[in-house]
Amino acid sequence: MKTIISIAKPLSWSSLALIIVPPILFFTGAISQATMMQLLLAGTFLWFITASLWMKSE
8 A cells, every 4th residue: 555655646746737737838828728628637637546545545
């Protein structure tokens, strides 16, 4: 179980980057709205899966 937690924590924190960075890139015109929405969806799914793994143990 310790191995899962050690993997899930960094993944959950990096998934937050998928929720924060794409809107900034969209605002600057670097990515399209469709790409931003796909990245936000992926980040949300990844966050809920990985965060629930390590938060339930604390």
